Amino acid sequence: GESVGLHLPTxxxxxxxxxxxxxxxxxxxxxxxxxxxxxxxxxxxxxxDIRSNMDKRQGQRVTVLLNKTVKHLSLQIAATQPGDSAVYFCAAPGGSQGNLIFGKGTKLSVKP
Amino acid sequence: SQTIHQWPATLVQPVGSPLSLECTVEGTSNPNLYWYRQAAGRGLQLLFYSVGIGQISSEVPQNLSASRPQDRQFILSSKKLLLSDSGFYLCASRGDTGTDTQYFGPGTRLTVL
Structure with a gap:
């Protein structure tokens, strides 16, 4: 089955x-x-979100990069703001009925 | 887009008391619905999911149960709460978006004393 994990908790x-x-x-x-x-x-x-047929997808101030070779994805936040302080989770389908498997989360703190 | 409502927002209950948390969904039909529990500083633990009225799948053995009496209503219950049932309970919906994306409600903070 699928498992997802974040590299850094904070x-x-x-x-x-x-x-x-x-x-x-x-x-x-x-x-x-x-x-x-x-x-x-x-x-x-x-x-x-991003599908596996893409390497990159951009949103407003956010970009997700997918490297299928090493099975790694990243979330990039440009010009980080105090309002971006939160816990960020990645997720992928891995269970039955398309259930999502969640990583444990990375807590982002923004220093003024 | 989907909107997920949960209530109550917070709840403090004594050990041994019953529990009923409600979740309703707007903006979609025949969604897959989910109950998660999140302990403080931890990830999401899937408790139950439902693919339709009256259809409930349990992911982990526990003191809780779930029911889906209507298409867009999902209820989490317990007959007798334990201290270990404390946590942040999240309802999620996966509707007709063509993807596996789940959308979450605001959550219920349950404290069992």
């Missing part, structure tokens, strides 16, 4: 810098990946 960046959050997955057949943002006390919020 990340601290200076406001205005770029942030990079990394995630590894185990199943080379995984064809879809999702990034979520969870602010304290709230439910996870969908940020961006």
């Amino acid at each position: 990340l601290s960046v200076q406001e205005g810098d770029n942030s990079i959050i990394n995630c590894a997955y185990s199943n080379s057949a995984s064809d879809y990946f999702i990034w979520y943002k969870q602010e304290s006390g709230k439910g996870p919020q969908f940020i961006i």
Whole structure:
């Protein structure tokens, strides 16, 4: 089955810098990946997704990169702002009925 | 787009008391629905999922149960709460988006004393 994991449980960046959050997955057949943002006390919020036929996808200030060779994906946040402080999860389908497998999350802290 | 409602937002219950958490979904039909529990500083643990009315699958043995009486209503219950049932409970929906993306509700913070 699939497993996903983040490389670092915490990340601290200076406001205005770029942030990079990394995630590894185990199943080379995984064809879809999702990034979520969870602010304290709230439910996870969908940020961006990417299919395995793409290497890169861009959103507003966020970019997801997928490296299928090493089974690695990353979330890049440009010009990180205090409002970006949250826990970020990667997820991929891995269970029955298309259930998602979630990584443990990386807590991003933005220093003013 | 989908909107997921959960209530109550917070709940403090004594050990041994019953529990009922409700989740309703707007903006989609025949969604797959999910209950997750999240311990403090931890990841998401899938508890139950449902692919249709009256259809419940349990992922882990536990003190909790789930029911789906209507297409867009999902209920998490317990007859007698344990201290270990404390946590942040999240309902999620996977609707007709053509992807496996799940959308989450705001969560219920349950504290069992």
